[in-house]
Amino acid sequence: MLDADFFRRWMAATAASVDREAEHLTALDSPIGDADHGSNLQRGFRAVTAALEKEAPGTPGAVLTLAGRQLISTVGGASGPLYGTLLRRTGKALGDAPEVGADQLAEALRSGVDGVMALGGAAPGDKTMIDALVPAVDALADGFAAARAAAEEGAVATIPLQARKGRASYLGARSIGHQDPGATSSALLIAALEEAAEG
Numbered sequence: 001m002l003d004a005d006f007f008r009r010w011m012a013a014t015a016a017s018v019d020r021e022a023e024h025l026t027a028l029d030s031p032i033g034d035a036d037h038g039s040n041l042q043r044g045f046r047a048v049t050a051a052l053e054k055e056a057p058g059t060p061g062a063v064l065t066l067a068g069r070q071l072i073s074t075v076g077g078a079s080g081p082l083y084g085t086l087l088r089r090t091g092k093a094l095g096d097a098p099e100v101g102a103d104q105l106a107e108a109l110r111s112g113v114d115g116v117m118a119l120g121g122a123a124p125g126d127k128t129m130i131d132a133l134v135p136a137v138d139a140l141a142d143g144f145a146a147a148r149a150a151a152e153e154g155a156v157a158t159i160p161l162q163a164r165k166g167r168a169s170y171l172g173a174r175s176i177g178h179q180d181p182g183a184t185s186s187a188l189l190i191a192a193l194e195e196a197a198e199g
């Protein structure tokens with residue numbers, strides 16, 4: 001079973017890898033965006049870390065809804081409301097149970113990803129974070145390592161796609177040949193689940 005500590009470790013591991021990869025994420029956002037994705041998420045996940053320390057939420061659902069709220073209120077770009085919705089919706093779906101099973105987490109994440117698609121209007125293949133998140137959620141039944149591999153593959157598979165949502169879509173065919181920054185950061189979020197499970 002996964003308790004609030006697991007979810008705190010998930011957010012902490014995400015914050016750490018966003019810090020590590022911030023320059024890379026911003027570099028990916030340079031040719032097909034406005035070169036701020038790394039700094040946007042760094043600001044957001046630093047706020048998540050601070051809020052979790054201050055408020056110490058006691059359930060999995062409360063950890064994720066607090067994290068989602070912080071992302072929405074501190075990240076200016078498109079990714080803030082989208083990641084915020086992902087975590088908030090996932091947290092809401094977990095309710096107020098003190099511990100949840102991996103299958104419940106998979107189901108909750110599915111509703112979070114559905115929330116991102118409803119908010120942003122992106123479908124798989126549009127060269128967005130959805131291209132990492134959907135395969136990850138599909139693979140989650142096979143465990144965190146499988147989900148991580150699926151997310152990483154999904155992020156790399158955005159390279160030949162033409163963007164149909166977000167800033168990159170303004171470039172039309174010139175968006176082809178670049179890996180989507182949001183899909184790349186989504187793969188970090190999913191990879192952090194495996195780290196959280198290792199304790």
Ligand code: ADP
Pocket residue numbers: 029033034036037040041076077078079080082116119120121122127128129130165166167180181182183
């Ligand atoms: P901004 O584009 O406002 O500068 P960021 O650079 O932080 O925001 O985030 C860009 C990422 O957001 C993109 O790489 C893409 O993955 C994701 N994104 C943008 N628009 C959408 C959307 N409508 N649906 C899903 N993801 C989106």
Ligand code: MG
Pocket residue numbers: 029033034035036037077
């Ligand atoms: Mg940007």
Ligand code: MG
Pocket residue numbers: 034036077078
């Ligand atoms: Mg921006």
